[in-house]
Amino acid sequence: MTDAELYSGSLIHLLEKIWGEGFLSPGGPDEVARLVGQHDFTGRTVLDIGCGAGGIDIALARAHGAGYVTGIDVEDGVIARARELVRAAGLDDRIGLVKVAPGPLPFPPGTFEIVFSKDSIVHIPDKHAMAAEVFRVLKPGGWFVASDWLIGHDGAPSPQMADYITSEGLDFGMASPARYRGALEAAGFTDIRIESRNAWYREEARRELERMRGPWRKGAEAELGADFVAHNIEIWERMVPVLESGEHCPTHLHARKPA
Numbered sequence: 001m002t003d004a005e006l007y008s009g010s011l012i013h014l015l016e017k018i019w020g021e022g023f024l025s026p027g028g029p030d031e032v033a034r035l036v037g038q039h040d041f042t043g044r045t046v047l048d049i050g051c052g053a054g055g056i057d058i059a060l061a062r063a064h065g066a067g068y069v070t071g072i073d074v075e076d077g078v079i080a081r082a083r084e085l086v087r088a089a090g091l092d093d094r095i096g097l098v099k100v101a102p103g104p105l106p107f108p109p110g111t112f113e114i115v116f117s118k119d120s121i122v123h124i125p126d127k128h129a130m131a132a133e134v135f136r137v138l139k140p141g142g143w144f145v146a147s148d149w150l151i152g153h154d155g156a157p158s159p160q161m162a163d164y165i166t167s168e169g170l171d172f173g174m175a176s177p178a179r180y181r182g183a184l185e186a187a188g189f190t191d192i193r194i195e196s197r198n199a200w201y202r203e204e205a206r207r208e209l210e211r212m213r214g215p216w217r218k219g220a221e222a223e224l225g226a227d228f229v230a231h232n233i234e235i236w237e238r239m240v241p242v243l244e245s246g247e248h249c250p251t252h253l254h255a256r257k258p259a
Contacts, residue, residue, distance in 0.1 A: 006170050007078050010224050012053055014232055017220060018208055022055020022085045024078070025119035025147075026204055026250075029059040035118065035147050035252055036064050043067040044113040047105075047137060049146075050120020051097060054082030060116065061094045070112070072100045073120075110139045117146040119250070125173030127180060131187035141259035144189065147197065151176055152249045161247045164238040180253060189255035197250040202243035209236040 012024065020028040027034070042065035051057050051071025060066040073079050079099050086095045100106055102124075115134045124130045134144050151157065151174040157165065165172050175183075177194050184192050212220075212233050220229045242248040 007052075007075055009077060010228055012077060012081055014220065014224055014228070016053065017216075018212070020055065022053045022058060022082070024052040026201055026208075028055070029063060031147075032056055032059045032118065033063065035145060036060075037254075039114070039143055039145055039254075041066045041114060045111070046070070046114045046116055047107070047112040048072065049105075049115065049117040049134075050123070051082055052078050052118075052120065054085040054095075054097070056116075056118050057082065057095045057097075058086060058089050058091060061091050062089070066114075067094070069095045070107075071095060071097045072105075073097075074100060074102055105133045105137050107137045109136050111137050113139050113142045115142070115144045115146075117148070119147055119149055121146060122149045122172050122174060123170070125171075127173075127175045127183040128186055131183040131189070135187040135189060135257055138257040140257055142257050144184075144253065144255045144257075146253045148180075148251060148253060150174055150180065150249045150251045152198075152247045154178060158242075158245075158247055160238070160245070161242045164235070164242050164248065167235045167238045177249070177251060180251075184253075184255045188257065190258055191254070191256040193252075193254040195252040195254075197252060198243060198246055198248070201250045202240070205236065205240050205243055209233070209240055212236060 015024045019026055041060060044067055046060055046066045046069045048057050048069055048071040051073050057069045057071045060069050071082060076099060079097055082097050086092060086097065115138055121130055154176045181192060181194060217229060239248065
């Protein structure tokens, strides 16, 4: 693991205890299924940007029939965990995991039928460059299917939102729905749909915080240390109010590259 890595082994373990084995963002396989929705992944070549600990790619292959999933991430720690879980699931022949450097995607034009991402492109500040790269590596007629953590407006974050982002300690580059739409349109995408998931996640986050404050806390402290667990509970305590205000807006994104 490099010094620049944001997701330590302890953080990966804590997030898996909250969101399920292989998942570093909310909702587990059920939210993956909601994001997939009516898109047909059967037999498709899929790129997963920010594959994290591998749970998403396993779900895409096992539950949604993806033909081959290429999962990419920028950190050794999460890639190592993903490889462990993919191997245990017996899916090495259908999931490939690659560490990449931040920047342009290392694939030729028109490589994939679907580009997928779940709550990871928040770490990419330049949404226009990201959208252009996704468009480039998609085959004509292919779909970009993603979720991300958005900010609900184009202005400066409120003090509450700024406090929450700081508490996360992650390189969040949040954009508004309007900024995402502009980036997708500029890249050449059509059939763009942007769907807020705030109502769902603000309820989920309240339940997560309640569980973290309950009996869950004692077991987590024994494994990860009281200070580390307390810090992450404080993050949730800062996150829930900005979800309730709507400023923090988890969102589904769908867009098609014209045939």
